[in-house]
Amino acid sequence: MAFVPFEGFFREIGRFSQIFWRTLAWTPRxxxxxxxxxxxxxxxGVDSLPVVLLTxxxxxxxxxxxxxxxxxxxxxxxxxxxLVSLSMVRELSAVLSGLVIAGRVGxxxxxxxxxxxxxxxxxxxxxxxxxxxxxxxxPRVWALTAMMPLLVLIADGLGIYGGYLVAVVLMGANxxxxxxxxxxxxxxxxxxxxxxxxxxxxxxxxxxxxxxxLSTRGGAEGVGxxxxxxxxxxxxxxxxxxxxxxxxxx
Amino acid sequence: xxxxGAKVVLDGVDLDIPRGDSTVxxxxxxxxxxxxxxxxxxxxxxxxxxxxxxxxELSTLDNRELTRFRSRFGMAFQEGALFDSMTVAQNIxxxxxxxxxxxxxERRERVQECLQMVRLEGAEAKLPSQLSGGMRRRVxxxxxxxxxxxxxxxxxxxxxxDPVTKDVIDELIVELKERLGATIVTITHDxxxxxxxxxxxxxxxxxxxxSWGSPSDFRGTTDPRVGAFLGRKTxxxxxxxxxxxxxxxx
Ligand SMILES: Nc1ncnc2c1ncn2[C@@H]1O[C@H](COP(=O)(O)OP(=O)(O)OP(=O)(O)O)[C@@H](O)[C@H]1O
Ligand SMILES: [Mg+2]
Numbered sequence: 307m308a309f310v311p312f313e314g315f316f317r318e319i320g321r322f323s324q325i326f327w328r329t330l331a332w333t334p335r336x337x338x339x340x341x342x343x344x345x346x347x348x349x350x351g352v353d354s355l356p357v358v359l360l361t362x363x364x365x366x367x368x369x370x371x372x373x374x375x376x377x378x379x380x381x382x383x384x385x386x387x388x389l390v391s392l393s394m395v396r397e398l399s400a401v402l403s404g405l406v407i408a409g410r411v412g413x414x415x416x417x418x419x420x421x422x423x424x425x426x427x428x429x430x431x432x433x434x435x436x437x438x439x440x441x442x443x444x445p446r447v448w449a450l451t452a453m454m455p456l457l458v459l460i461a462d463g464l465g466i467y468g469g470y471l472v473a474v475v476l477m478g479a480n481x482x483x484x485x486x487x488x489x490x491x492x493x494x495x496x497x498x499x500x501x502x503x504x505x506x507x508x509x510x511x512x513x514x515x516x517x518x519x520l521s522t523r524g525g526a527e528g529v530g531x532x533x534x535x536x537x538x539x540x541x542x543x544x545x546x547x548x549x550x551x552x553x554x555x556x
Numbered sequence: 557x558x559x560x561g562a563k564v565v566l567d568g569v570d571l572d573i574p575r576g577d578s579t580v581x582x583x584x585x586x587x588x589x590x591x592x593x594x595x596x597x598x599x600x601x602x603x604x605x606x607x608x609x610x611x612x613e614l615s616t617l618d619n620r621e622l623t624r625f626r627s628r629f630g631m632a633f634q635e636g637a638l639f640d641s642m643t644v645a646q647n648i649x650x651x652x653x654x655x656x657x658x659x660x661x662e663r664r665e666r667v668q669e670c671l672q673m674v675r676l677e678g679a680e681a682k683l684p685s686q687l688s689g690g691m692r693r694r695v696x697x698x699x700x701x702x703x704x705x706x707x708x709x710x711x712x713x714x715x716x717x718d719p720v721t722k723d724v725i726d727e728l729i730v731e732l733k734e735r736l737g738a739t740i741v742t743i744t745h746d747x748x749x750x751x752x753x754x755x756x757x758x759x760x761x762x763x764x765x766x767s768w769g770s771p772s773d774f775r776g777t778t779d780p781r782v783g784a785f786l787g788r789k790t791x792x793x794x795x796x797x798x799x800x801x802x803x804x805x806x
Contacts (some may be wrong), residue, residue: 337656421640422639425635425637425640426633426634426635426637427637427638427639427640429594429599429633429637430631430633430637430638430639430696430699432597432599432623432626433597433599433626433629433630433631434626434650434651434654434655434699435623435624435626435627435651435654435655436623436654437619437623
């Protein structure tokens with residue numbers, strides 16, 4: 307019985323791999339619903355852009371404040387730019403965007419599919435020769451997988467801009483040398499690894515949100531539970547997978 | 557046999573639905589009629605026992621075969637189960653689109669035809685949230701018959717409708733059987749409808765089909781449990797407790 311605390315954990319992993327494989331299996335099958343894919347992409351963008359922008363901007367600003375204070379203790383303030391940019395690009399943009407998108411988009415998917423489940427709309431789909439994974443999950447998963455790197459790229463830019471604002475405007479650093487320093491130590495690998503992380507997180511969030519939604523039971527209360535679980539499980543999945551991705555990618 | 561957790565809903569149902577006829581299932585609220593109907597299209601799998609359609613056992617079909625098999629079915633759900641992100645017309649068109657039936661113009665025409673049949677002309681652009689419960693149920697009915705399936709399952713299609721509309725739906729059911737030779741299973745609480753549309757009547761009681769026969773068999777029945785359902789008062793006091801009184805006690 308030592309495994310009891312982990313029972314839920316393993317159950318989630320089991321459910322996750324099931325929906326993962328089903329999604330992969332259904333992806334190449336016709337009919338391809340490109341319009342629905344596009345619609346979901348727009349929805350993801352519209353829903354999450356404001357929170358992602360806000361998060362990135364303030365994270366960049368806080369990073370600059372913190373690193374400025376610490377680095378100035380040993381006279382290394384000129385490295386604020388690269389510290390902010392590297393942290394944002396390699397790590398913070400993807401993880402923080404992932405967490406807020408799990409709260410914004412993952413929860414919405416859990417609630418939407420959960421409502422469809424308890425109002426028998428999922429049953430209705432199945433009766434009308436339509437697999438819910440094919441029709442609902444596939445477009446959502448690929449939409450978020452494609453949109454996350456895009457959103458994170460924008461977050462990278464805004465985070466760096468936030469750092470610039472604090473360092474130059476607030477702390478009076480030299481704008482030219484700050485910008486120089488920002489990109490001095492960065493290479494393409496830093497950027498691409500952050501974007502790969504973003505894509506993986508996007509896929510995790512959508513798969514978990516859809517899985518929680520589809521397995522909803524028991525009326526409005528059940529929908530509420532699925533919505534919360536979509537966010538919690540996806541957030542934990544992001545944090546855990548982040549460690550392994552970092553280990554793998556750098 | 558089917559149970560949810562500790563609650564046994566169906567236990568020893570033995571039922572043969574005659575092809576090309578109209579069968580009516582009656583039974584108290586919560587007696588498992590909807591659960592029974594969902595077994596017939598494989599939406600719910602029995603814990604024990606088999607569901608055979610045309611000599612094929614449903615549990616032996618894989619996902620894709622089940623999908624193809626279901627295209628012969630049309631099902632109207634108790635609460636409508638309309639897709640709430642789509643208009644009435646899109647809902648009715650859905651099975652036609654998914655099964656790739658007809659051109660766009662032909663589909664539009666068929667949608668109009670189906671709307672007329674259920675007396676809902678002019679509602680095509682409305683969203684399900686703008687409809688009353690009875691209207692939603694009728695849209696669900698129209699959606700079930702849109703692709704002219706040869707097996708139709710109706711879950712309380714006339715509950716909550718006014719007498720005139722109720723007659724319209726009952727006549728439709730008879731017409732679907734006579735003109736298209738469809739096999740129809742209807743669940744209803746309405747005794748007038750039962751005798752109007754049923755070639756065969758089965759009564760579900762405590763998880764079993766306790767009575768099965770033609771309408772005249774039913775009128776002449778001496779079983780007090782059936783008698784109570786038909787609204788007879790002169791039955792033994794204990795056996796006569798209508799099953800409706802047991803709703804959701806578990
Ligand atoms: N998915 C489910 N999970 C748990 N219990 C369920 C589920 N579906 C149905 N039940 C239970 O099965 C029993 C039968 O339900 P069902 O919906 O078949 O009743 P019904 O005969 O259609 O009643 P009504 O006439 O009110 O529609 C009920 O007690 C219900 O609580
Ligand atoms: Mg029912």
